[in-house]
Structures are given as structure tokens and as C-alpha cells.
Amino acid sequence: MQTEKVITHIVDWLKDYAENAKCKGFVIGVSGGIDSAVTSTLCAKTGLELLCLEMPIHQGENQVTRADKHIDWLIENFPNVYRQSVNLTPVFDSLVDAFPKVDKEEERFMSLANTRARLRMTSLYYFAALKGYLVAGTGNKVEDFGIGFYTKYGDGGVDLSPIADLLKTEVYEIGQVLGVNQDIMEAAPTDGLWGDSRTDEDQIGASYPELEWAMQMDDTEKTTNDFTGREKEVFAIYKKYNKANKHKMIPIPICEIPTGLK
Template sequence: MQTEKVADHIINWLKDYASQAGMNGFVVGVSGGIDSAVTSALCAKTGMRTLCLEMPIYQEKNQVTRARKHLNELEHNFANVSSLEINLTPVYDNFVATLPQEPASEKLDLSLANSRARLRMTTLYYFAGLHAYLVAGTGNKIEDFGVGFFTKYGDGGVDLSPIADLLKSEVYDLGKHLNIIDEIMLAPPTDGLFGDSRSDEEQLGATYNELEWAMEKINSGIDLNNLNAREKEVLEIYQRLNFANKHKVAPIPVCEIPVHLKK
């Protein structure tokens, strides 16, 4: 990948889109992970106003520390960047307290995790509306179009997606080019939605490199005769998640009424 040219292409694309939309800049949720770090750095390099939000909800301390260090670097290097910490933990607690009590289960854990992502999306759009900013998404190609590893109307609720055509490995290449801090470059990717240190790859059951391999295999044709046991397992994981999460990327189904019923 021609990393410098890709970065310039994304930066120009962001500027052109915002200008044509008549918007003043961007708002980005920054989590302490590589995707949000790269996205916020690219937005910063447009020269347009870029508001970076930390939105902790029972967040692991090391995630908050990484995010703050990255934001300090951005604000030091770019006069157009500002940041805020919006502590959503009390909001989340009040939300949970209003809900009926449910027995502990994986479904409950996932539902609450997705609720955290949707609270953050609501916060991003509050500031976007206040300042005429665009909400910049932080999803990469594997997450957004491969295994659907995002929350519908949570971190999937954005105005534009600067890095969604880049594989995770390519995002890391951009991170190196953009001088993203080592703490973020070396940290295991995590969505931070469960209030613990579990990584993305632990949740997915495969590494991002393995999932990239599976995506490429499927796009180019699969020869099952030459696969070992782990490769077959990774393909099964990828195909299962891809199928299960199609609803996240497909258009919302519309019930079309036959013309004769409207007469």
C-alpha cells in the first residue's frame, strides 16, 4: 500500500465531503484504540475543526490513559483540534436502573454493551448538531464489511467512514505513518464495551490477520483441499459472522405496498 498517498487521499476526501456538505468539521469518538486514533489524526490533518470525545463508561484505566495521551499529542500538534471527556457512566447507570431486572446471561451482557455504544453515538450527534460537524466513523473493512463487528446504530451510526475500505493491517500501516503513539500501536484491539480488558480477537475467536486471510480467500475462491484444521476453523468463523451480521450493512427492509392496494 502507498501509505502516504492513501493518507493524503483520505484527508482530501474528508475535506471535500465536509466542504460540499457545508459542514464546519468533524467529531470523533476516541477510545484509546488504533482505529479511532488513525481516524482522529486524519481528521486533524484536514485543517478543519476536529472535536475528539472521550466517553468512558466503566472504562479500563489503561484505555483512558492511552486515549488521553493520544489527544494530548493531537492538541499539541494541531491548533484545529479540541477534546472533551464526557463521563457517560452516570447516564448508563440511570438507564440500567430504569429497566426491568433480568437474570444474568450472555444476551443481557451483549444488550448492555450495545447500549453503551448507542449512548456514545447519541453524544457524538449532540455535539455534531451543536457545531455543524460530521460524525466520522472509526470502523475498518474487516469490522464493517467482513464480520460485522460493530453496534448497529452505535459505532455504526456515522455520517462518513474514512477508513472503512482499509484492512486492519493497513490501518496499522497508516498509524505508523501518522506517528500514532506506541501505546496504541502495541495495544491489543478492544471495543471497550464490557468494562473489562477482553480483546476484539478474544470475542471474535480469530485474529485480524486470520480474518483478513479469510476475506481474501472467499473473495478469490476457496480450495478446501489445501486448508489445515485452523484455516478451516477461521473460514467457518468468518462465514458465520458475515452471515449473521448481514443485517447491519444491508439497507433497512421496506415493505413495498403493491400499487393496486393503494387504489
């Protein structure tokens, strides 16, 4: 990958899009992970205003620390960047208390994890409307178009996606050239939705390089039976997520009314 040229291309694309949309800049949720670190830095390089939001919800201290350090680094290097912290933990807890109880708490774990992402999306759009900004998404190609590893109308609810055509390994390449803090570069990817230390690989059962391989194999119309051992296991994991999350990756179904019925 021609990393420097890719960086320039994305920065120019972001700036052109914002100017054509008559928006003053961007708002982004900074989580302490590589995707938000790279995306926020690319937005900062446009020279347009960038609001970095921290939105902890029972967040692990290490994630908060990495996010803080990254935003500090952005502010030191880009005069157009500023920060805002919004503690969503009390909001989340109040919402959980308002929901009816269930017999088994584990039954609603996934719903509550996705609720965290949707509260953050609501916060991002509050500030976007207030400031005249665009909400910048942080999803990469594998998450957005391979396994659908994001929350519908949560972190999937954005105005534009600067890195959605980049594989995770390519995002790391860009992060290295941009000078993203080493603690972020070395941290295991996590969606931060569970309030514990589980990583993306813990949840999915495969690493991002493995998933990138499976995505490439799927493009060649391979099937699970074409592989053995770990490759067969990884490809099956990829296909399972790709099928289950297809509803996130295609347009919303519309019930078209026959002309004769109108």
C-alpha cells in the same frame, strides 16, 4: 500500499466532503485504539475543526490513558483540535436501573454492551448538531464489511467512514507513518464495551490478519471444506459472523407495496 498517497487521498476526501456539506469540521469518539487514533489524525490533518470526545463508561484505566495521551498529542501538533470529556457512566447506570430485571444477568450482557455504543453515538450527534460538525466513523473494512463487528446504530451510526476501505493491517501501516503513539500501536484491539480487558480476538476467536485472509478467500468463493486445520477453523469463524451480521451490512429491508394495493 502507497501509504503516503493514501493518507493524502483520505485527507483531501474528508475536507472536500465537509466543505460540500457546509460543515465546519468533525467530531469523533477517541477510545485509545488504533482505528480512532488514525481516523482522528486524518481528520486533524484537514485543517478543519476537530472535536475529540472522551466518553468513558466503566472504562479500563489503560484505555482512558491511551486516549488522553493521543488527544494531547493531537492538540500539540494541530491547532484545530480540541477535546471534551463526557462521563457517561452515571447515565448508563441510571438507564440500566430503569430497565426491568431479568432472571439471569448474563442474558443481557450483549444488550448492555451495545447500549454503551448507542449512548456514545447519541453524544456524538449531540455535539455534531451543536457545532455544525460531521460524525466521523472509525470502522475498518473487516469490521464493517467482513464480520459486522460493530453495534448497529452505535459505532455504526456515523456520517462518513474515512477508513472503511482499509484492512486492519493497513490501518496500522497508516498509523506508523502518521506517528501514532507506540502504546496505541502495540495495544491489542478491543471494542471497550465490556468494562474488562477482553480483546477483539478474545471475542471473535481469530486475529485480524487471519480474518483478512478469510475475507480474501471468501471473495474467491471458497468454502469451509476447501481448508483444513487452523485455516478451516478461521474460515468457519469468518463465515459465521458474516452470516449472522449480514443485517448490519445491507440496506434496511423495505416492505414494497404492490401498485394495485395503493
